[in-house]
Amino acid sequence: MIAFHVDRAGSVPAYAQLVQQVREALRLGLLHPGDKLPTVREVVTSCAVNAATVLKAYRELELSGLVEARQGAGTYVSGTLGGSVDPAVMGELRGRLTTWVGDARTAGLEDDDLRALMTSVLAEPPGELTAEQRAARAARSADATDPQSSESGARP
Amino acid sequence: MTEVAIETRDLGKQYRKLWALKDFSVSLPANKVIALVGANGAGKSTLMSIAAGILPASEGEIHVNGRVVLLSQEKPLYRSFRVAEMLAFGRHLNRTWDHQRALTWLSRFDIPLDRPCGKLSGGQQTQVAMAVALGARPSVLLLDEPLANLDPVARRDVIGELLAEVAESDMTVVLSTHVVAELAEVGDHLLLLSQGRSRLDGDVEELLAQHTRLIGPRADTPPIEGEVVQTQHTERQSTFVIRTLLGADTPVAEPWQAQPVTLEDLVLAYLKPNRSLGEEL
Structure with a gap:
């Protein structure tokens, strides 16, 4: 499980920050296929961002094939990045x-x-x-x- | 078509000679977080009080969909009541009452139920008032700077939990605050008041996409068409914040540079259209 962090000072929108943090965790091997992402509620309360922001980030990750939403169970990592490198x-x-x-x-x-x-x-x-x-x-x-x-x- | 939480038409409120609200017509979407911003005296509290039904309007119409609860900076607590008694009081006063929701909120923030409200810290009193407000299961929760006496960490925690409540129910939250930076990524919808009138009203994401900051050599007008919101000149440089229906991605010719704006930039641009160098707000 990874913990998200949202920086409000910059001009990078929060949803893009969340997407980037997942991609980075995948690249660094901190997340593997099968790992669960924090629930929308967890991200909303821990980062104090709107649920729409989290949903948008998760949808984008889903569209790029990196995660999948399992009905009622949460969002799970399904893809890899840079995983082919030894x-x-x-x-x-x-x-x-x-x-x-x-x-x-x-x-x-x-x-x-x-x-x-x-x-x-x-x-x-x-x-x-x-x-x-x-x-x-x-x-x-x-x-x-x-x-x-x-x-x-x-x-x- | 999204559902509407609050709708006003030509709403006005007059105190003696002064109009605190005038020709005010908005339609605020339901189940969203509405960020209400404006300078002191812009009409934020007047609007909330009218919406809550505790202040009569001088003219016009307002319609609020469902039950409404207003929480202002003065917490409606009895100092001698213990926290548990305060909840019992809320239960007694409200026909719809969700005791579990109120208790859950208090336990999240470790508020002792057996302590008299008068013995709690300012921050803890805010949490009790929030618990009573949420227990009433409002369709529309109006928060008139109620978080002012919380420290930044507690304020973020409260906003986080509130956002989760909005996500898990059909509640609409109208949040007014002076701390505009805090509203970034919190508000779905922005309503900016200026001198009793609506100055800007819309979906935050759409508004941000429509505005851009252009920086270039000293000029009287910006290089692309649009409504000029803010102008700033130095001897050699001009900066414009413009609203363009072409979108913030419109390419600009060299040597002009276009930058995206943050929610805080946007609000400040509207509140302070002519900013001179070195001047702080």
Whole structure:
């Protein structure tokens, strides 16, 4: 079960925030198919949002095939997001991001700067891989048979 | 066609020479949360008192569908009555009475039933008054800033429980408050009063979709057509909040930028059409 949080200060409507929180929980593996979402009443009382808002969010999730409403029983997770990615790969990506965030903070960047940087990189067209990325990719596929060696070998 | 909770036609209320409400015609939908906003003296309390039948109108008509209960800032409690006695009193006064609903509300907020009302904190007294109001099973519950003496956390809890009551019954709640930010995601319908008249009245989501904020170089008029609600100029920049039936998604030409408005932005735009720089409300 996940707990929702609604931020009233921003301009993102509450229903969109609820949808986003479910999608994020699915991506991070906090929610799995078969898990129950909080009841409409629970979300209404805990977040103090209108029932119509919660129903709208749940309907949108249902339309995108992520949850299903079971008559009289509640709303259950029925789909996955990013579930096809190997958990080990996911863990490694997370680890590298943590390192990167650490480096960026050491360099004096604020969290907002990091977000802006991330957004700008995401907005770039995929394009060609850099030489460095190609080398890293080649190293990874070579390491696939011997995961131990990658830790010491990949860094200059 | 949605059901109507309160309907008025050319309603007016005159105190000596002053009209507290004038030419007031609205139709408020049932089973919704109606956010009633406006500056002090805009006519909110007058409207609620007339709807509750405790104040006669000077002219016009008002029709309220079903039983109506008004809860204002002055809590109608007897200080020497214990909480349980206050409920018994409510049961005695009301032909329709849901004792369980009143008890459930009190237990949700841990209100001791054996304590005299006069010995309760202001916040707890509010909860007792709310329990009595809900026990009467109103079709229309009018709340005239009754949550003012609750702390922000308790206020959110009460609003959350109230929204659940609206979702689980056919009750309509009319909620007036000064804290406009709090109404975001709470109200289905907005009714904005200004000097005794209805200034804006409609479904919150539709209203938000019709309004947009445009920011660009100093100009006398906005770059797209629409009703200008708020204008703000600095030396080099102009900001307009406009209502456009084309919708807030209408594209604007560079260098103008369009931004969505929040419910609070919208209310402030209507209450303060000409905002000069650095001025706070």
